[in-house]
Amino acid sequence: MSERLVVIGADAAGMSAASQARRLQGPDELEIVAFERGRFTSYSACGIPYWVGGDVDSRDALIARTPEEHRERSIDLRMRTEVTEIDVPGRRVRARDLESGEEYWTAYDKLVIATGALPVRPELPGIDAPGVHGVQTLEDGEALLDTLRHTRGERAVVVGAGYIGVEMAEALANRGYRVTVVNRGAQPMATLDPDMGALVGEAMTGLGMEMVNDAEVTKILTGEDGRVRAVATDDAEYAADVVILGIGVRPNTGLARNAGLPLGEHGGLLTDLAMRVRDPRAEGAIWAGGDCVEVLDLVSGRERHIALGTHANKHGQIIGSGVGGDYGTFPGVVGTAVSKVCDLEIARTGLREKDAQAAGLQYVTATIESTSRAGYFPGAALMTVKMLAERRTGRLLGVQIVGREGAAKRVDVAAVALTAGLTVTQLTTLDLGYAPPFSPVWDPVLVAARKAVTAVRRAG
Structure with missing residues (x-):
């Protein structure tokens, strides 16, 4: 006899979970029912500004997989249908067809909550x-x-x-x-x-x-x-x-709150490393992921709410593995994000000064200006890099970058260093790629790290 998985929300986290579970278990082992109140599935909300601005030609370019494509994989996807209630003890959800007004209950053996976030x-x-x-x-x-x-x-x-x-x-x-x-x-x-x-x-x-x-x-x-x-x-x-x-946005967790599921300081659902909701009543049968959950900040050790498609897709993969009998964990984040305004690139990872203060950390800062390429090479563009390091240990705490072409993605080096728990001294020794068209001899991130090392030493 097959089990039934119910998924609430058919965007990044929800359909990644459903798709991964389907890869691991066929229709005879696992029935999958997914509810989506909107008209689209599996799309890039992050791409909307670029569609509006004309960089992306059409709406369909932002859609990774249509409802029809999901259904071809034996997923019973019910569009324009909103889940209005979760009955945790009874292991069932109430749904309403937004076109007909019909309401009905659907039982589940396993449940995934991927309700996303709501705009403020x-x-x-x-x-x-x-x-x-x-x-x-x-x-x-x-x-x-x-x-x-x-x-x-x-x-x-x-x-x-x-x-x-x-x-x-x-x-x-x-x-x-x-x-x-x-x-x-x-x-x-x-x-x-x-x-x-x-x-x-x-x-x-x-x-x-x-x-x-x-x-x-x-x-x-x-x-x-x-x-x-x-x-x-x-x-x-x-x-x-x-x-x-x-x-901005806030977690869409009204449904979970009404069901008595645990929410964190920022209003997001609380889960364990395997993305299972931390509620003993659920008996390990309820998972949650995407913009409706809080995640562990690996630098501060605190829970945060970060609405990003990168995290949502990873959550979905881990949830789908758990549902399908495999195993995976999501250890946390360091808060990496990039953006742009015309030709200005903006990036950050780790803690800001006020985050470090809130976490009770003593820190030093270092800010430098450098270029994206060797200064003599055509097209070299200015960037400013700011780095935070723990005062006593020199542990890297955060990096912010503002500059022109070639600035933003340099933050990935810092994100890896934060995840690995490197000090700014260790960061200066990284063997990064160099050629005049791509970087100065000392990459801007390494220049900032050198200055941060000096700040740590001066602070005693």
């Missing part, structure tokens, strides 16, 4: 006016593009200056809009230290974008036709033909 949408007057858009799903991207096609406008306001905000600012600038970014922080990119975020703000201003920092949006103003016409703060109004909300 503050309760402000006018927030639901036509012309105000979030960009979390492909449906959101389609709605925004439809607005851009049918709006004779040239002014855009982006609310928020994190990854989503700066990427959408670029997308709208690429479409010819005059862009204003309204940011509640002192500098854009709160994932960086303020001194590095200031470099991003200077570059965005240099690209012709208006940066408004230390500003809280109080309302969305509308015209006589009901459409958005401006964004208001306590001090000013900023005209807008379209508004993008790039304030």
Whole structure:
């Protein structure tokens, strides 16, 4: 007699888990039922800003696998169907068909929760006016593009200056809009230290974008036709033909909360290393992964919520292995992320200064300027690298990079060093590739490490 796996959410984590479980067990051993409330599966939400901006030609280019392709692999995928309740003791879920309104229960032997994240949408007057858009799903991207096609406008306001905000600012600038970014922080990119975020703000201003920092949006103003016409703060109004909300996301765990499953400090589900939910009632039969979970930060030792497709796909592989009778673990993350605004590249991994302070770590910093190639080689571009190291031990704690072409992916060296627990002294000895078209003799990351070594020594 076969078992039944139920998957809630059919994007990165959910369908990676279903697909991996199917590779390990055939339909006679494992029945797989997956529920998805949207119209698309297995797509790259990270690519939406580049689709809106015209770098990606079509919506379908962002879809890795369609519902039909999943069904061809003997996965009973039910689209436009939302799970509304999890009955943990009864091992069943209640689902509602969003087209017909029909509700029904489905029993499970094993359950995967992959409900993702929800965009932060503050309760402000006018927030639901036509012309105000979030960009979390492909449906959101389609709605925004439809607005851009049918709006004779040239002014855009982006609310928020994190990854989503700066990427959408670029997308709208690429479409010819005059862009204003309204940011509640002192500098854009709160994932960086303020001194590095200031470099991003200077570059965005240099690209012709208006940066408004230390500003809280109080309302969305509308015209006589009901459409958005401006964004208001306590001090000013900023005209807008379209508004993008790039304030961030939070774990979509209302379903799990109502079922009494354990949530962490940031609202995400808590799991063990094998991605099983930490609830004795589940008896090891419930897994969770993707943007709805919290993960261990390997540098600080604390739980974090990080919404990234890279983690979600890894979670899915590990979950699918566990469901299918194999075994795998997800040890944690170091918080690596990269982004860009036009030709400016932004990268970070590990801890910021305030993260180190919150973890009770004593640290030193080192900041250097270098180039992406040998200084004499054509196309050499400037970059700034900031490094944090533990004061007593010299253990690498974090790296941030802001620069032009060739800057961002250098953060991967630091990510590996953080994962391995290297000191900045050990980092200086790494045998990195060198040739004038690719790097100076001393790679910028190694230059920063050398300066960090000096800072550690001076600190005693």
